[in-house]
Amino acid sequence: MNNRKFETKAIRIQLEKTPFKEHSVPLYETSSFVYNSAEEASAVFAEEQGGYIYSRFNNPNCDELIQKLCTLEGTETGIAASSGMAAIFLSIAGVLNAGDHIIASKNLFGTTHMLLNQVLPKWGISHTYADMSDMKSVKNALLPTTRLLYVETPSNPGLEIFDLEKLGKFTGSNDLYFVVDNCFATPYLQLPLKYGADFIVHSTTKFIDGQGRTIGGAVLGSKLLMKDIITLSRITGPVMPASTGWLLSKSLETLAVRMEKHCSNALRLAEFLENNQEILWVKYPFLKSHPQYRLARKQMTLGGALVSFELKGGMKRAMKFINALQLFSISSNLGDSRSIITHPATTTHSKLSAEERKDAGITDAMVRVSVGLENVSDLMEDLERAINKSKDK
Numbered sequence: 001m002n003n004r005k006f007e008t009k010a011i012r013i014q015l016e017k018t019p020f021k022e023h024s025v026p027l028y029e030t031s032s033f034v035y036n037s038a039e040e041a042s043a044v045f046a047e048e049q050g051g052y053i054y055s056r057f058n059n060p061n062c063d064e065l066i067q068k069l070c071t072l073e074g075t076e077t078g079i080a081a082s083s084g085m086a087a088i089f090l091s092i093a094g095v096l097n098a099g100d101h102i103i104a105s106k107n108l109f110g111t112t113h114m115l116l117n118q119v120l121p122k123w124g125i126s127h128t129y130a131d132m133s134d135m136k137s138v139k140n141a142l143l144p145t146t147r148l149l150y151v152e153t154p155s156n157p158g159l160e161i162f163d164l165e166k167l168g169k170f171t172g173s174n175d176l177y178f179v180v181d182n183c184f185a186t187p188y189l190q191l192p193l194k195y196g197a198d199f200i201v202h203s204t205t206k207f208i209d210g211q212g213r214t215i216g217g218a219v220l221g222s223k224l225l226m227k228d229i230i231t232l233s234r235i236t237g238p239v240m241p242a243s244t245g246w247l248l249s250k251s252l253e254t255l256a257v258r259m260e261k262h263c264s265n266a267l268r269l270a271e272f273l274e275n276n277q278e279i280l281w282v283k284y285p286f287l288k289s290h291p292q293y294r295l296a297r298k299q300m301t302l303g304g305a306l307v308s309f310e311l312k313g314g315m316k317r318a319m320k321f322i323n324a325l326q327l328f329s330i331s332s333n334l335g336d337s338r339s340i341i342t343h344p345a346t347t348t349h350s351k352l353s354a355e356e357r358k359d360a361g362i363t364d365a366m367v368r369v370s371v372g373l374e375n376v377s378d379l380m381e382d383l384e385r386a387i388n389k390s391k392d393k
C-alpha cells in the first residue's frame with residue numbers, strides 16, 4: 001500500500017475482514033480480547049505474537065486510524081488519544097524528565113500555552129518562548145537542559161508559517177526532540193517528518209473529523225522514539241474510544257476532497273476580504289501579502305482553511321460584525337464542514353495575559369474564520385452583508 005497515492009491509502013487501508021465479509025469496517029466495542037490458549041495469551045502479552053489485549057492499550061478501530069495516519073504522515077507508529085491536548089501532553093511528558101527545558105513557539109493554541117505555563121512546571125519542566133521565525137531568537141532560548149522544541153505551523157490563530165527545514169536542522173544539530181502540531185495543515189497539506197520532525201501531534205477534533213462530532217488526538221513517530229510515549233499512554237489511559245477511532249478512520253477517506261474544497265473556498269474568501277475597503281488586514285498563507293508567502297508555498301501544498309482578519313473600527317466593530325453574520329456559526333471549533341467565526345482574544349486565547357496575546361500576534365479586534373464546505377458565494381454574501389451592517393452610521 002505504501003506506493004499508492006494519498007487518497008487510495010486513506011480509503012483502502014483497512015482491518016482484515018471478519019468471517020462476515022463486511023465491506024465497511026465494523027465498530028469493535030470490547031474492553032478485552034480472548035485467546036485460544038494460555039500459551040497464546042502469554043505470547044501476546046510478551047509481544048512475541050501480534051494481537052490485541054485490552055482497549056486501554058489498543059483497539060482495532062484506533063489501530064486502523066493510526067495505521068492510516070502513519071502512512072499518510074510517513075512514519076511508523078503512534079497512539080490515538082482522548083483529545084488533542086492529551087496527545088500534546090503525552091508527546092512531551094513521555095520523553096522529558098524533571099529538570100528538562102522546552103523551547104516553545106510563542107504562537108500556539110491557547111490551551112497548549114496553559115499546559116506549558118501551568119501544568120508542566122509542577123513536574124519541573126520549564127520552557128522559554130521563542131519567535132520561531134527568527135533563528136536568533138530560537139538559538140538564544142537554548143539552554144544546556146533544553147531537550148525539546150515545540151512548534152505549530154500554521155499557528156493558531158495568527159496563521160504564522162515557520163520554517164520546518166530550518167527548525168529541523170537546528171533540532172538535529174542540538175540533539176533536541178522536534179514536535180510539530182500539524183493540526184491546521186493535516187498530512188494532505190504538509191509533511192513535517194520530511195523536515196526532521198520527530199513527533200507529529202494532531203487534534204483529530206478538527207479536520208480529521210471534519211464535521212465537529214468528536215474530540216480526539218494522535219501522536220505519531222518512529223517505533224524507537226514512540227516507545228516511552230506509548231507506555232505512558234498505556235499506564236495513564238488517556239485513550240481514544242473505539243467509536244471515535246471508527247468514525248475518524250472513515251473521515252480520513254474524504255480528507256483529500258474536503259481539504260481541496262476547504263482551501264479553495266478559503267482562498268476565495270481571503271481574496272474577497274483583501275479587496276474590501278472596510279478590512280484593515282487579512283492573513284492567509286497563500287495570499288501574496290502574507291509575510292511568509294514563499295515559505296508557505298514551499299512547505300504546504302495548499303493554504304489551509306483558516307483566515308484571520310481585522311475590520312476597521314476595533315473590537316466593538318468586530319463584535320457587531322460577528323453578531324450580524326447569518327451563516328457563520330459563532331463557535332471556538334474549526335475544521336468543520338460548517339463555516340465558523342471566532343473572536344480569539346475573548347475566547348480561545350482569553351486565558352493568556354494581554355502581553356502574551358500581543359506576543360502571539362492576537363489583536364483585540366482580530367477575528368478568525370474556519371472556512372467550511374458551503375457554497376463560497378453564499379459565504380461571501382454573508383460576510384459582505386455583515387461588514388456593511390456593522391459599519392458605524
Ligand SMILES: *Cc1c(COP(=O)(O)O)cnc(C)c1O
Nearest residue numbers: 083084085109156183203205216
Ligand atoms: C484544537 C487544537 C488543539 C487541542 O485539541 P483538542 O482536541 O481540543 O484537545 C491543539 N492544537 C491546535 C492547533 C488546535 O487547533
